[in-house]
Amino acid sequence: MFLPSGSQDEIGQKITNRSKAYEIFKNVTLSRNYKQITTPVVEYATTFTNKYAGMELRNMLKWFNHEGDIEVLRPDWTTAVARAVGNQNNSQSKWAYQGSVFRRDKDGMESRQAGIEIVHMPTFLGESECLLTAAAYLNELNINDYLVELGHIGIFNELIAPLNLTEQQIDQLRNAMHDKRRDDVYQIVANAGRKDIAEELTSLVDAYGTSAMIEEYEEKWQHNQQLLSIIQHLKRLANLLEQLNVEVIVDLGRVKNLPYYDGTMFRGYIKSNGATCFSGGRYNRLYEQFEQNISAVGLAFDVDVLAEHIEEADDRIKVCILASEDTHAFAEKHRNNYPNAIVDIQYQRINLDRFDKVIEVVEENAQLKVVEK
Amino acid sequence: MKPCIALTKGRVEKQFLDYFKALDYDVEPLINKGRKLRVETEEFQFVFAKGVDVTTYVEHGIADLGIVGEDILAEFKPDVYSLLPLPFGHCRMAVAVEKGKEWPNRKRRIASKYTNITKEYFRQKGESVDIFKLEGSVELAPILGLADGIVDIVETGTTLKENGLVVKEEFHQYSARLIANRSSLKIKRDVLAPVIEKFQKGETVS
Structure with missing residues (x-):
């Protein structure tokens, strides 16, 4: 029997690590006053493809239901949670979820996430809480070699505002920015007749690096109130993280990679291999579909990436109790003598070198006892 | 490192x-x-x-x-x-056809190594075509009758010329x-x- 491309069986340590990642996530978020939420795996496609969410149907795992509607396996948590809580007049502002998302454009079709959504909270407080929850969680996982990247949708939007571009041209320009194709960025904007903005956007392609870059652009944009307030907002977030010894980088030329982002964006990188361990941002616009004008921000961890980076910390000793059908009950009771060990009962002497300690149940003078081998 | x-x-x-x-x-x-x-x-x-x-x-x-x-x-x-x-x-992406042969007035068949580029190009033109994926020597396809034309990269044009093909339209420079x-x-x-x-x-x- 075979598996479809992108599906996989898993065994052993990876699963243990993932469970540990989920468990610690639950503890960290509960201790920070988050409420847990889960949504169904099967949803209507329109929840994710409507004009507010804007995701592409082609990447979803989908089928027609008996009424002819397209149903999908949950491709995204944020949109699903927004659907679940958007219609409620719930005063709860902090939500935590964990589970799989399914998409065809990822290496495996199923990827596991754990994430948070913060609604109805002032902008800076919500974003700070988001990033600090991320830092607290990574700290609990003992993952320290990471850095956090900050960006903001508003920079691109503000710079292109005077250009009068069509939606299609904006998409082309955004894609060019996303791929850092400086030649295309310049060309598209120069063709729109503004070489000054073309130069500004082209230099923005290279505006990534340490948080020191923020100061440079604060100086540069001192006469543009909108850009200045964005850069100062990023500066405050960077300062906050740096006070807690989190390494911060910025990419001021970053554009949105999910259609519903509309403000600050963040991403966490594992330094040793460059893997993205979390990503998120602000998406107030997503809640407009519920006629709510509210503040919404969140982030999702890639639990598969985290599980790979959790160090194997299981230092319990492994004990084998050799028993038989007649002595199994005795062996089971004896297991309690090793509350902090991994204890396995076997009838045969197979692979005993995998254990730190091997004991055998023997009968002596009609009494059962154990002897160490 | x-x-x-x-x-x-x-x-x-x-x-x-x-x-x-x-x-x-x-x-x-x-x-x-x-x-x-x-x-x-x-x-x-x-x-x-x-x-x-x-x-x-x-x-x-x-x-x-x-x-x-x-x-x-x-x-x-x-x-x-x-x-x-x-x-x-440097090269150009082009549609090439057999020299002197009429471009048929029906759904056309195009051979290419670049099926996505081909699909995108004809979609933007508003034309439906059948695309054959080939791995190399694409110039053979029109000559042998597999396709009406090809989409391929052209550098000097020598290979096309030696195989009796001509560029019908160039659409990208790479x-x-x-x-x-x-x-x-x-x-x-x-x-x-x-x-x-x-x-x-x-x-x-x-």
């Missing part, structure tokens, strides 16, 4: 080495590599692969930077930064490009930025 650069083997490789030498880098170990697919110089690790594989190695962070034709990027759309055009590997892994660019900025800057200067002076 030294930055790892993935190079497209073959024609682009030779042009890259001339270019790289002009930027004052030591190319001796690369010229005298024999059949080795991995070569280390004083400053870099190099790996040599087919164009599309270069994008795979860069996308997955095995290589930090890559040198690859834009035709490959347009066809496969890898998730990488596509930083700069380089002053070599060159080699410098690509980068999305994470490496940020995380290894200190070591990669000077290299990229040098490539950038090379791009403008040549």
Whole structure:
């Protein structure tokens, strides 16, 4: 029997690590006053493809239901949670979820996430809480070699505002920015007749690096109130993280990679291999579909990436109790003598070198006892 | 750790080495590599692969930077930064047909190695076509009657001419490009930025 491309069986340590990642996530978020939420795996496609969410149907795992509607396996948590809580007049502002998302454009079709959504909270407080929850969680996982990247949708939007571009041209320009194709960025904007903005956007392609870059652009944009307030907002977030010894980088030329982002964006990188361990941002616009004008921000961890980076910390000793059908009950009771060990009962002497300690149940003078081998 | 650069083997490789030498880098170990697919110089690790594989190695962070034709990027759309055009590997993407043969007035059949580019091109023209995927010697398809035309890259046009084909329409101009892994660019900025800057200067002076 075979598996479809992108599906996989898993065994052993990876699963243990993932469970540990989920468990610690639950503890960290509960201790920070988050409420847990889960949504169904099967949803209507329109929840994710409507004009507010804007995701592409082609990447979803989908089928027609008996009424002819397209149903999908949950491709995204944020949109699903927004659907679940958007219609409620719930005063709860902090939500935590964990589970799989399914998409065809990822290496495996199923990827596991754990994430948070913060609604109805002032902008800076919500974003700070988001990033600090991320830092607290990574700290609990003992993952320290990471850095956090900050960006903001508003920079691109503000710079292109005077250009009068069509939606299609904006998409082309955004894609060019996303791929850092400086030649295309310049060309598209120069063709729109503004070489000054073309130069500004082209230099923005290279505006990534340490948080020191923020100061440079604060100086540069001192006469543009909108850009200045964005850069100062990023500066405050960077300062906050740096006070807690989190390494911060910025990419001021970053554009949105999910259609519903509309403000600050963040991403966490594992330094040793460059893997993205979390990503998120602000998406107030997503809640407009519920006629709510509210503040919404969140982030999702890639639990598969985290599980790979959790160090194997299981230092319990492994004990084998050799028993038989007649002595199994005795062996089971004896297991309690090793509350902090991994204890396995076997009838045969197979692979005993995998254990730190091997004991055998023997009968002596009609009494059962154990002897160490 | 030294930055790892993935190079497209073959024609682009030779042009890259001339270019790289002009930027004052030591190319001796690369010229005298024999059949080795991995070569280390004083400053870099190099790996040599087919164009599309270069994008795979860069996308997955095995290589930090890559040198690859834009035709490959347009066809496969890898998730990488596509930083700069380089002053070599120039070619055009074109529709070519058999000389003197009428372009049929029915749904046309097109043969190509570049099925995605072909699909996109005809979609933008508003025309439905049947596309045949071939792996090479695409010029054969119209001659043998498999297709009405081909979509392929043209450099000098000699191969087309010798096989009795003519360009019907050119629609893209490509060159080699410098690509980068999305994470490496940020995380290894200190070591990669000077290299990229040098490539950038090379791009403008040549």
